[in-house]
Amino acid sequence: MSLLTIRNCLDPVLRKKCAPIENINDDLVTLSNDMIETMYDSIGVGLAANQVGIPQRLIVVDFGFDAGKKEDHDPIIILNPVITAAEEEQDGQEGCLSIPDIVADVPxxxxxxxxxxxLDGNDVRYEVEDYLARAFQHELDHLEGKLFWDMLGRTRRDMLKRKFKKLLKEQEG
Structure with missing residues (x-):
């Protein structure tokens, strides 16, 4: 396994709608395992394939993550995921591996x-709530070319973008 480079929010690949996965092969298995390793190395809860430059409908999520504390790692891999039911909205704090050091309350x-x-070609179904529901929705938004700050009002979103660009310049210089 190897670590992959996580693309930041300025990379156009994060704004593309990802293509469905048609075939499961060894390259996809390797990509999935590399994504899991990258997610854990980056101290993340989830990762979408386009965050590592691959615009395909693939996400990994750590089922062992609960309410902000790590328990046993329990990574799951889902190809072509879709939300089939949802209920009760709530606001909660989110960050993103593609937008480091920026957080906001998102509905x-x-x-x-x-x-x-x-990865075996079997249908899977997960019912999740609270933090894991938030993580799944966040990763599925990536597959649609959306970032968490797209769900905010224009003023708040623009403030966060300016803050991110300032942090990026500080890191570069």
């Missing part, structure tokens, strides 16, 4: 059902 559904396919 998300409290409970969702997600369906997709695993």
């Amino acid at each position: 998300r559904f409290k409970r969702i059902e997600v369906k997709g396919i695993d």
Whole structure:
């Protein structure tokens, strides 16, 4: 396994709608495992394939992550995920590996059902709530070319973008 480079929010690949996965092959298995390793190395809870430059409908999420504290790692891989049911909205703080050091309160559904396919080609279904529901919705937004700050009002979003660009310049210089 190897670490992948996480693209930042200025990379155009994060604004593209990802293509469905048609075939499961060894390259996809390797990509999935590399994404898991990259997610953990970056201290993340989830990662979408386009965040590492691959515009395909693939996400990894750590099922062992609960309410802000790490328990046992339990990574899951979902190909072509879709939300099939959702209920009760709530606000909660979010960050993103593609927008380091920036957080904001974002509205998300409290409970969702997600369906997709695993690496063996089997249909999978997950019912999740609270923090994991937020993580799934965040990663699925990436597959649609959306970032968490797109769900905010224009003024707040523009403030966060300016803050991110300032942080980026400070890191470069």
